Amino acid sequence: MTQLEDVSEKLDKNLLEFFDVLGQVYQEQAKLEQYMKDGYLNLSRARYTMGVKSVSATQLPDEMDPLLTVVVNGEKEDSEFQFQKTSIKSSKDTVKDDTVRKRNVKEQHSDGDSPVVETIGTAGDSSDDAKDKSSSEKPRRVDPLKWFGVLVPQTLRRSQSSFQEASSLAVTIANLKLKLGNLQKEYQELYAEKQNLLSDKS
Structure with missing residues (x-):
């Protein structure tokens, strides 16, 4: 040929x-x-x-917040559009790590007269850290x-x-x-x- x-x-x-x-x-x-x-x-x-x-x-x-996103792959002639869906989260969904609570019990004094004081907080976070974390989180889709x-x-x-x-x-x-x-x-x-x-x- x-x-x-x-x-x-x-x-x-x-x-x-x-x-x-x-x-x-x-x-x-x-x-x-x-x-x-x-x-x-x-x-x-x-x-x-x-x-x-x-x-x-x-x-x-x-x-x-968009639930549907278009992504461009490649450059110029080789470019291609791809369709991506973002998963929808229910308002009931929670992160287990954020909802785990721990109880800190203060020790009694030696005389035994002082009552036991219990403080309940988020595990691994102080109250200020928890507020900062909650304020920085984006709203769920x-x-x-x-x-x-x-x-x-x-x-x-x-x-x-x-x-x-x-x-x-x-x-x-x-x-x-x-x-x-x-x-x-x-x-x-x-x-x-x-x-x-x-x-x-x-």
Whole structure:
């Protein structure tokens, strides 16, 4: 196989892969559109059930920690987006080391008249250290559904699920579009190489 034939074959493979990835982009975008529609529809149903004021921006906390994070790996053409979920901790969760209590018993005097004094504190921490530690701790991440009450309707849960799926699909589509850009760049390089070979041959 000559060099010209080899480049032509690579061009054909590149073009086939490009249209294959393009088809995947259209499919994922259709899914994304459906998830967004379902999310907003269920959200409107939840607002109708609970009341407009019960499901609104006024229920949002002043400070929010993200439960979903997008991480970029690689550099430039080799970069890729990855989707990471942060675990949700319940308000009942406690750290055992922080809740262990110890009892310090002072010794009685030799005369035996003084009563025994007991002090209860956090194991390994003084009262000041415990305060500093509690103040420096970040608030636990909670399920955003808790912002709107304890017993929320299923429509609000389905809305949250739809938007989470939409977020994941958005990352998938972004990766596919990055791949499309790389394939397009590779095609242009191969096409320019083929034109040079044709000009040299002529």
